[in-house]
Amino acid sequence: MPIGAQPPGRRGTVGEPYSALNLRxxxxxxxxxxxxxxxxxxxRMGWAVPGWLLAGWALVAAVDLVVVQLxxxxxxxxxxxxRHSLFE
Known part of the structure; x- marks a missing residue:
């Protein structure tokens, strides 16, 4: 990937890049x-503490889903x- 100016026709700049909300x-x-x-x-395997930790991360992901959709x-x-593609 070349370093320098952004290719013509692309949105966003170095100072203000566009966000990949759909990918997020x-x-x-x-x-x-x-x-x-x-x-x-x-x-189910009886490992409650790691299960609760992963449940907490699932909750964080659910909150992120709501924020990104808004x-x-x-x-x-x-x-x-x-409308935007998956990567813009």
Whole structure:
């Protein structure tokens, strides 16, 4: 990847980069599902403390899902309904 000016036609600058909210939403959803599933497995195996730790991380991922979705809605309203790909 070349270092220097951003390629023509791209949004964002060095001072104000654009956010990858859709990618962050996918990663938060994966974290929620993975941590929830592993927490249930650990509880069934009798390991309560690691299960509670993973349940806490699942809660953090759920909160992140809500925050990202609110930011995506605000961005869509500000840009007049324009949709973005997964990586913008």
């Amino acid at each position: 939403l996918v990663l938060a959803a994966f974290g929620f599902v993975a941590c929830s599933a592993l927490a249930v497995v650990l509880w 930011r995506r809605r605000a961005r869509r309203r500000a840009e007049g309904g324009r």
